[in-house]
Amino acid sequence: MRSFVKVFLVLFIPLFIALTLTFYFAYDTTTANARQELLQEMKNKWVIVAQLLHDNDPVASSTYARLADITRRTFLRISVIDTSGRVLTDSLVGYDDIAAMENHKGRPEVKAAIYYGEGFSSRYSSTVKMPMLYFARKLDDNTVLRLAYPETYVAALQQKLTRHAMGGFAALTLVVLLLALYFAGKVSLPVQRLYYIAEAIESGREHVHFPRFKDKAMARVAGLIYRIYTALQRKNYELERDRKKLNHIFTTMDQGVLLLDGDNVILHANPWLEQEFGVTFTPGTNLFDISNDIPLINFFSTMAAQRDEYARITLKQRVFDCNVRQVEDQKLVLLRNVTRQVEYEVFKAELTGNISHELKTPLAMIMGYAETLRDNPAISAQQRQHFLDNIYISSQRLNNLINDVIELHKLESVGDNFTVSHSVVPEDIAAELRAFYADSGAAKLTITATDTPVFISAEHLRSVLTNLIDNAIKYSDSAVVSASVSADDGMVSITVDDGGPPIEESQRQRIFERFYTCSRSRNKQHSGTGLGLSIVKHIASLYRGSAGVETNSAGGNRFYVKLCQRRRGKTSAKTSDRQISA
């Protein structure tokens, strides 16, 4: 619309001005010509009147009468003025009043006639009360003959002209206006249509209507815009699809993806980062502006300082693998939480070290004694027997260790979804153990057990009790060890009490770790495998129970294990569950 108005104004204003000027000058010229014609007419009349006055005395009353008669008939006023400006006769004034007329030397036409021979002027006459045209010329006797004629002719002509000119002017203006509107529409419409297309594309409207153009050039331009627009739309759609796909990948990734610019301003961050660090990674914000937590700032600082390299960075007990890639002037950071992996690596290294250490000790003893026996055939029978006993004890220890490792491995391979198909009576196991420990002749052992059948694997129940009792006998200073097995509401509770010394609170959790012992020196004294309590804890976790240690009333330790019965069809009725026969 704006372009239409612009074009219209550009066309209309100059044409209108030209039209106005033309009319103005035409009017002016016509008026000037009319006045010139009138003046010429007066000059002619002056010659006639001058002839008349040449033959008569201008002051005589008869002459006056003739002049007055002319005036009456033709409206031509005739005056005769001497060089001093005195009016000698005036056809319009009464004969007797002529002498009283004011001096006319100051009149412009009279003055011009006196000095230059002739002159004229046009002015309003106070005598006849109308605009008059005056013409004066010097006569032969040095007097001035002045003629005056009303300008009514010129005024009438002007009126007539004005009337006609206004009509013509209005008609022509209307024509010019219509022409300007027509051409403005013709020129601006295609531009308006192109503007509409551009506006629709710019505003991101989904469907843009491309109007038809009659003009070939415009149709070509519009066609080009249409082709570029559709190509861009296609590209945009593909980009949007790729962006969504990429976002989905980033969202589901198990690692952090962070894109930073050269000033560490966040360009992209996936949700993993927010979950991991507990701060919002708003795109457009500087990385160091999102948190005031000092360890986190230092973490980001270390991360941002990386240049195309891999680094392992620690943040409050957590370990992250940080991989930085420089992409032009941007930086792509990939973060992965490897805390569990690091912990597992440490655990694995410790476990391997412990197993090899525990295996090497009895093996070294066996090898040492065997070597002595081989190299010294003349050794006494008593010493030989002593060495052989030691070899046997070490072999037994090695065997126990291997058995424990195998048992632990077996427990690990059972899995969570197992059931027990046959019940076992704890008292039967207790009786069996009482007989076994009575033969060993160690501490005084009392075992109390319920005779209610429980759905716990006999092998597992036996293993828990023997490991706990063995542990109590080995590490307690007390001569009395008591164990009990009770069943209540689907749970089986096993407790083993000793007389101390009590295990330190800080070590109560750690003693259930593999190969962990409270005191290394004590471990050497008592030849345990270091896996007993680990087996107990593993069995407890298999039965979704718990295992722990606390101080008992006697000042010693009470090891307790709680097992949830895994009866087939009650705890889990799945046919695919593994079954363990009691």
Add this chain to the structure above:
Amino acid sequence: MDKVDKEYLQLKTLLASMCQEVTSMLQDSTTALFSRDSELAQSVIARDDNVDRLDTCIDEHCLKMLALYEPKAIDLRFVVTALRIIVDLERVGDHCTNIAKEVIALNQAPPVKPYIDLPKMAEHTIAMIEDAITAYFNKDLAAAVEIIKRDDVVDQYDSKINKELIGYMNQELGNERNVVSLMFITRSIERIADYATNICEMIYFMVSGEVIRHRTRSLE
């Protein structure tokens, strides 16, 4: 992001780095004491150079900001406070070095006694320093006042440990040198907590424009 914002962020990262360095030095020097690890104590002494380097670096950075950007009102107080915080953090670093030296000396002899309150005192002090710098970043007046009040807990630990050590000195004659070393360590940790209080007083000034030094009691 304009240049001034970049400079403020750099100041923030440098201060965070210095804070982490001194708190880890304090943590390691006390760990070296409890675990009798002279090697760790030696590494604490070596790290003091890094604290000094950061001190110089932040000092120059702040002066550059003052000269180039002529900050006004709270921005000016933010930079001036940073200049004063680094002085205190540098002294904390020096105290950690002193603790580490005492630890090396202590580790030459059998342990004096089990440490019960000293680890708690050190932990409390480390938290005070970290929280003070976080309060500075957050321009948090309430947190600053709360940290100032927490200094009383450290003072109570200081008094309790010293009383215990004097009692121990009277009982165990011949072990005075080691007990005095422990007293030095306790005093150093107490002084570090005082520096955290100083930092909080400066934060109070930075946020409110009001100087509360030497009249912190009135806050309670």
